[in-house]
Amino acid sequence: MKILTTVQEVREKVKEWQGAGLRVGLVPTMGYLHEGHASLINKACSQNDRVIVSDFVNPIQFGPGEDLDAYPRDIEHDRKIAQDAGADCIFHPNADEMYGPNFSSFVDMTGLTEELCGKRRPVHFRGVCTVVSKLFNIVTPDMAYFGEKDAQQLAVIRHMVQDLNFAVKIIGCPIIREADGLAKSSRNAYLTLEERRAATILHAALSGAEDAMRGGECQVAVITGMIRNTIESQPLARVDYIEIVDSKSVQSVSDITADVLIAIAVYIGKIRLIDNFTWKVQAGGI
Numbered sequence: 525m526k527i528l529t530t531v532q533e534v535r536e537k538v539k540e541w542q543g544a545g546l547r548v549g550l551v552p553t554m555g556y557l558h559e560g561h562a563s564l565i566n567k568a569c570s571q572n573d574r575v576i577v578s579d580f581v582n583p584i585q586f587g588p589g590e591d592l593d594a595y596p597r598d599i600e601h602d603r604k605i606a607q608d609a610g611a612d613c614i615f616h617p618n619a620d621e622m623y624g625p626n627f628s629s630f631v632d633m634t635g636l637t638e639e640l641c642g643k644r645r646p647v648h649f650r651g652v653c654t655v656v657s658k659l660f661n662i663v664t665p666d667m668a669y670f671g672e673k674d675a676q677q678l679a680v681i682r683h684m685v686q687d688l689n690f691a692v693k694i695i696g697c698p699i700i701r702e703a704d705g706l707a708k709s710s711r712n713a714y715l716t717l718e719e720r721r722a723a724t725i726l727h728a729a730l731s732g733a734e735d736a737m738r739g740g741e742c743q744v745a746v747i748t749g750m751i752r753n754t755i756e757s758q759p760l761a762r763v764d765y766i767e768i769v770d771s772k773s774v775q776s777v778s779d780i781t782a783d784v785l786i787a788i789a790v791y792i793g794k795i796r797l798i799d800n801f802t803w804k805v806q807a808g809g810i
Contacts, residue, residue, distance in 0.1 A: 525607040527599065527614045531662050534576070534615050538663055546573035550665035550692075552656060555579040555616075556596040557605040560700040560708035564669040565609035567697050571667060577606045578659055579616045584623070584630075585651025596713050615663070622658060631657045636683055636774050640676045640767055640787055641798070652677055653684050660690050668692050673699045673707050675785050675800045679774050699799075701727070707799045714795045722760040723792045726799045729754035733786060737803055742780045744768050755790055764789035764796060771802050780805065 528534050541548055549572030551564045561577075568575045579602050586592040599616055606614055630650050636642075637649035660668070670678045682694050700708045705727030706720075715723060729751045736750060748766045755761050769776055771783040780803070787800040 525603055525611065525613060527603065527616050529616055529618070530621055531617070534662055537613065538576070541574045542664070547666045548572060548663065549575045550659065550663045550668045551575065551577045551611070552659055552668065552670070553577060553579055553602075554581045554595065554710065555602050556598060556710040556713065557602045558700075558708045558710065558712075560671055560673070562605055562609040563700050564671060564697050565606060565611050567695065568667065568669045569610035571695070575611045576663055576665070577602075577611045577614050578663075579606075579614050580622065580655070582622075582651055582655040583619055584654060585648050587645055587647045590645070591711075591714075594714075596710055615659075622655065630654045631684065631688075633680060633684060633687075636676070636680050639769060639774050639776065640765065641789065642676065644764060644789070649677075649680055653680065656681055657684070657688070657690075660685075660692055665692050667695055669695045669697055671699065672696050672802075673709070673798065673800070675787060675802070676774055679772070705731070707797070709797060711795055711797060715792060719760055719793045719795065722758050723797060725755055725758040725761050725792075726788060726790055726797060730786065730788065730799055730801055734801055734803070737780075744778060744780065747786070751786075751788060755788070760792055762791040764791060 538548055549568035551568050553561050565575060565577060581595050581597060583592055603614060631653040632650045633653055642649050670681060672678060678696050685692060685694055704724050706723050732754055733747050733751050736747060741747060748768060751766050752763060755763055766788050767776060769785050771785045777784060783804045785800055785802050789796060789798045
């Protein structure tokens with residue numbers, strides 16, 4: 525598998541493919557690939573003739589004190605997973621290639637970015653929107669693939685594509701989980717054995733809430749209280765947020781009258797993990 529490191533290399537390769545009438549898919553990642561990323565690549569390969577995986581730890585979406593320097597990196601590991609999943613090449617630039625001297629142009633958004641992770645990580649989504657916009661301009665893909673685990677990110681990117689008239693179709697793909705329910709994440713590699721066992725509390729809390737909603741519970745305060753009680757039963761867990769928001773606007777709701785996203789962020793030791801599920805309101809009630 526070819527690893528491309530410059531914008532020019534990518535543009536030349538994509539021009540070759542598109543000149544032959546081939547459909548191109550893009551899977552943006554920050555590397556340290558796992559089965560969740562592989563599922564995105566598999567989906568992209570099923571819907572496109574050629575697939576590029578971007579593998580870039582984006583420095584401008586990390587705030588002060590966050591884990592930029594410690595974020596796991598292993599390009600040979602990533603090459604194998606991407607190749608086995610069917611990708612045609614990896615775009616693996618360094619920061620200087622993506623953000624040259626005197627870089628000073630950013631893509632920002634209001635509204636969707638002000639709740640959930642955006643409330644606690646104020647520079648995060650400006651960094652995400654900027655790097656994804658650059659990738660869309662570099663690769664000019666027909667379709668791009670993102671995981672539903674990062675539900676707010678997916679909503680933000682869909683809105684950005686609409687606002688800025690990018691000619692790319694955004695595809696959201698389901699969360700891939702470990703056998704014990706923990707959502708696949710590159711940050712899981714940070715967890716100690718004890719923390720890894722403790723991290724299953726996120727899925728347990730959300731599963732309990734989903735069961736309660738399936739049984740007819742529709743009060744936001746009750747549902748969030750149940751989730752909090754479950755998480756706080758685990759000594760290694762510390763709640764960052766528990767939110768129930770409108771699944772499209774990502775704005776908090778007081779009553780569940782339309783489709784909602786139930787999203788959580790939880791520290792297990794020092795490692796911040798996220799998870800979520802979407803609840804679709806049936807005609808005539810919850």
